[in-house]
Amino acid sequence: MAKVRLSGTITGAHDPHRSTRAKLLYLLYDAGWDIYNSNGDQRITLSNIEKKITEADGFVFTPGASLEDMFKAVSVFVGYQTLDKHLRGKPTVILNSDGSWDPFYGVLGHLHKLGTIKQEFREFLLSADTPESVLTTLTGAWQTGVPDAGREKIEDSMMPQVVDEPPPSHLLGNVCVFCSATLEEESYLSDGESVGRAIARAGFGCISGAGKSGIMGAVVKGSVDAGGWTGGSNVPHIIELEGLPKGLSSFWLRPDIYTRMEVMIEHSNAFVIMPGGAGTFQELLALMIFRQQGNPLMQDKPVVIYNRQNRNGIGFWDPLIDLLDGVCQPGEFVVATEMEDILPAIQSRLPQVVSNAS
Structure with missing residues (x-):
């Protein structure tokens, strides 16, 4: 029988979503679906999320x-975008009867307008208003399949050569830049090179997702051209879509995007969120979850969101910052609206000159 994975956690007998979940369980089970996480007590981590995705045949996100929950939903979408074979043909439905998913959809809609999300995301993350419509939507999507993401491979499937040059002893630490690998507008690429160059000149190593294209490739180029140490991590099926940049000092090949994120976080002392798409949204949510869980991988590591302003004063990350303001505590991240403010924001928040041993 097909298996569907439910999101969400019921906090007790008086949880307002308990009856909705009970109705969902009945309808899905009665229609022939087996159900993972029926009690809402399974925890998802970067180490196990790929396994959880692999073992399910569809996904339902609850009010x-x-x-x-938002991290898991955007992770599924990123999997669709990057042609993850473990998500092939597996539909996703979001029950948004309470409107709690509106800010999430708002971020994706904003990024779609800006061009960093090319796909019509609502065709992949299907919305439903009632438990009954969840069943109808899930059944229909299970029969018709998941839409094509419209991406093609640019590299063959040969494994890249792994390089591992340790950071030099004089580095103050490593700054990780999360950003778009698809945005090719010249001014954004110039920003990427400037950030990579500034990181190197300030005495930091530069870590990225090791993509050759877009802002990500520009960041690596800026660091390499300035003589900086550069590290990065990527996975085989994304390398086939985006290629690898030249000049990486260290490269960590990983089997999935979650262990890729984990090794990048582990090797970094600070984070910069540049303009990006669903993957950058996903990565920032992972940082915030780690921070709120008290994960030692995020201890004393500042997160700076570069909220690039357009000519009308609208920030690239405005909807995302609004979303985070509703679920994060003050100080969990800082916003910079000017390029020259990014490095000072990092330097002022690092507890001390850090060792490159991390």
């Missing part, structure tokens, strides 16, 4: 969207 009461939490930071963790």
Whole structure:
């Protein structure tokens, strides 16, 4: 029988979403679906999320969207975008009867307008208003399949050569830049090179998702051209879509995007969120979840969101910052609206000159 994975956690007998979940369980089970996480007590981590995705045949997200729920939903979408074979043909439905998913959809809609999300995301993350419509939507999507993401491979499937040059002892630490690998507008690429160059000149190593294209490739180029140490991580099926940049000092090949994120976080002392798409949204949510869980991988590591302003004063990340303001505590991240403010924001928040041993 097909298996569907439910999101969400029921906090007790008086949880307002308990009856909705009970109705969902009945309808899905009665229609022939087996159900993972029926009690809402399974935790998803970067280490196990790929396994959880692999073992399910479809996904249903429930009302009461939490930071963790949104991370899981955008992770599924990123999997669709990057042609993850483990998501092939597996539909996703979001029950948004309480409107708690509206800010999440708002971020994706904003990024779609800006061009960093090319796909019509609502065709992949299907919305439903009632438990009954969840069943109808899920059944229909199970029969018709998931839409094509419209991407093609640019590299063959040969494994890249792994390089591992340790950071030099004089580095103050490593700054990780999360950003778009598809945005090719010249002014954004110039920003990427400037950030990579500034990181190197300030005495930091530069870590990225090791993509050759877009802002990500520009960041690496800026760091390499300035003589900086550069590290990065990527996975085989994304390398086939985006290629690898030249000049990486260290490269960590990982089997999935979640262990890729984990190794990048582990090797970094600070984070910059540049303009990006669903993947950058996903990565920032992972940082915030780690921070709220007290994960030692995020201890004393500042997160700076570069909220690039357009000519009308609208920030690239305005909807995302609004979303985070509703679920994060003050100080969990800082916003910079000017390029020259990014490095000072990092330097002023690092507890001390850090060792490159991390």
